Amino acid sequence: MNSEQKQYDCIIIGGGLAGLTLAIQLAKNKRSVLLVEKNRYPFHKVCGEYISMESWDFLQSLGANLEELNLPKISQLRVSAHAGFAIESDLEMGGFGIQRYTLDQRLAGLAVENGAQIIENCSALDVQLEDGNYIVKTTKGTFNAKLVCGSYGKIDPSFVKRKGERKGKYIGVKYHIKRSFPDNLIELHNFKNGYCGISKVDDEKYCLCYLTTTKNLNASGNNIKQMEQNILMKNPFLRTYFSESEFMNEKPIAISQIGFRKKTTYQNEVILLGDAAGAIAPLCGNGMSIAMRSSKILATHLEDYFSQRIEKQTLIDRYTKEWNTNFSFRIKTGFYLQKLFGKRLSTLWMLKLLNKTPRLLRKIIRMTHGEKF
Ligand SMILES: Cc1cc2nc3c(=O)[nH]c(=O)nc-3n(C[C@H](O)[C@H](O)[C@H](O)COP(=O)(O)OP(=O)(O)OC[C@H]3O[C@@H](n4cnc5c(N)ncnc54)[C@H](O)[C@@H]3O)c2cc1C
Secondary structure (H helix, E strand, O other): OEEEEEEEEEEEEOOOHHHHHHHHHHHHOOOOEEEEOOOOOOOOOOOOOEEEHHHHHHHHHHOOOHHHHOOOEEEEEEEEOOOOOEEEEEEEEEEEEOOHHHHHHHHHHHHHHOOOEEEOOOOEEEEEEEOOEEEEEEOOEEEEEEEEEEOOOOOOOOOOOOOOOOOOOEEEEEEEEEOOOOOOEEEEEEEOOEEEEEEEOOOOOEEEEEEEEHHHHHHOOOOHHHHHHHOHHHOHHHHHHHHOOEEOOOOOEEEEEEOOOEOOOEEOOEEEOHHHOEOOOHHHOOHHHHHHHHHHHHHHHHHHHHOOOOOHHHHHHHHHHHHHHHHHHHHHHHHHHHHHOOOHHHHHHHHHHHHHOHHHHHHHHHHHOOOOO
């Protein structure tokens, strides 16, 4: 157990894309940073692993050196309804594919190179604010800081108390597979109460990842394989992918009790970013970019705070205002789009309409994405 007297400028709870990119930016500004992450890098995460191109320049500016990974660039979208009716579109900005296993580890390395301290296999258990000093209790000791940021993802740790909070009704499941599939294509296939994406990532693998409801899993005796057989494989595209691919891992990785909506940017004295502040429906393919962009916005305001140009309340107010301007509309759009998907008839009607009005389809895609940052 470690109980340090040192006061860090900032403790970051959770080392996904939001937390890691924030740690790198603060460390580059010579702020003392401690990031605690409950897992050990590298590790796999449930995620479709398609990153909108809007984040490319930002990642490069941090030193991610993505060019050397020869990543697939994705410029085409195909979406199918439950029985296989499919439409296609160009993706104006497009994206690239990279495993979280690869990207998060690379960013963790960069954070340390720039002077941040990372403690792995370490869960934050509690945060208290006493006389302007934050005390963070973790499974590996107690640490002090001037400020604490929470980038712990979609599921709140037990010390976070939100009023009227209900558990999310969705589950996410991910596999890496090998098969023949175009490098530049991302597909999204609907099935009853869910959708499944497939696109290429690094290391000649393909990410096959879906979102569905806990109800679907319960109806299949809580058996993922059974659910895939009974429900997902009714879509002819998914029948092919699930029955004719080489699966790199026998068991998928899965998460449960997730929801997608705007939350708050400040909770229990902690400033929130990434999914902890609000998660967008995965069908928009934009959660990772929102997580990274929120870290960029926050890093700017934190620098003003640490340089004593602004008070803490001004920091919170300015960050919240900018967060809302950038993400509220996108998250709402994703929420309503997700409501249309999953239902057999509404999905089919919508795809038939979009097939006849490609400009509308392009507009919807644009509404879920942002500009480069
Ligand atoms: C099924 C599915 C598919 C998706 N597909 C895509 C996609 O293709 N493209 C896209 O852009 N987005 C996608 N997303 C969304 C994307 O994965 C998230 O928006 C993104 O990971 C958010 O990053 P984050 O850093 O906020 O959280 P995370 O990446 O979830 O990181 C949070 C970190 O905090 C750690 N943590 C949690 N609690 C504690 C604690 N108490 N103490 C210490 N550490 C803690 C966790 O271990 C984790 O590493 C998808 C999401 C789902 C569910």
